[in-house]
Amino acid sequence: MNQALLDLSDYIATTLGEAVTGSELKNDELVIWAKADTLLKVLKFLRDNQNCQFRQLVEQTAVDYPSRELRFEVVYCLLSLTHNQRIKVKIAATENVPIESVAPLFSSAIWYEREIWDMYGIFFANHPDLRRMLTDYGFEGHPLRKDFPLTGYVEVRYDETQKRVIYEPVKLAQEFRNFDFSSPWEGIINLPGDEKAEQEKEGGTA
Template sequence: MSEFAVRPEAIQDAVVAALGDKLRRIDIALGEVTVQVSQADYLAAMQTLRDAPGCRFDQLIDLCGMDYSAYRDGQWDGARFCVVSHLLSMELNQRLRVKVFCADDDLPVVDSVNGVWAAANWFEREAFDLYGIVFEGHNDLRRILTDYGFVGHPFRKDFPLSGHVEMRYDAERQRVVYEPVTIEPRDITPRIIREDKYGAGV
């Protein structure tokens, strides 16, 4: 940590004072502060973190989705989908991680923070594309990495490795066509066991 960086405990105190009852949880680990807020308070909490005097998190440097369905070998009992944001205050030289869990696993929805930080635009589109998380209030929420006709969300833990469809160029039709996947999924990868000195004489 830089000698000019704000101590994590000082960031924690400032965030607790600013968020008040909007704060669900706050932790310090490895010198970093992580905050959890509820889905209902998410947008208001993010605006507070940007504007409050002790916070001044004027930059959103990253936002991503997470799928907790296989977390701890499936022993996770919380909500499945989470949005994680990383904030930076240039003025105060401090960083913060913010987590918000989506209340509905079947239709994960959180408010868009695109109006708070313009940088959220493509980050939220990516999380929508890869995880299926809907950002309410986003003015252009559409896929950004996969094709328009893509089926499913490829970063979800239950998405098949082979996908649902494959595409190829059809010379007769002179266009790209989508077809069912023809490769068979491999369930078992053989384990290779070699002798202790394998390749030593080469």
């Protein structure tokens, strides 16, 4: 058990009070839960406090849990070079309530939040340039949501007659089939090539 992280967890919980709703040590890394409306306060404290100094946002991502009332978890991964420590800050979110952008605190969040908006549809309020980043401007839906179909909703192709790129409903090349995933060798009595072995055997005994 990492005592330094335990002490840090107690210090953060004591200092921030109700702004932090929980914490845990997972894979020798501290994870804390924050409220969405106090997120900027928590991250600013972790960045500026001398006992923390988590001054780099090295990653920001999200996880989709469709069965939950607040279906998304937004995760902020922070690094302190001074103390050689990492910390994760998590908040619960929904697609209908915007989350305050942390770009004023960490400039790297500009790209991370654009990607999360594109892939999950989580809106970040006061983001300086919230646009799709990995999909096209006219793309429908958000591909990393668990309820997004594997085929997507539309397909893109170049139309020779119209001389432009067009969108069309997805057309599958074959009918959907159910596979039992059993071994293709099970139940086969004669394997490919057995006839040659039989012929060689008969030729050898002749």
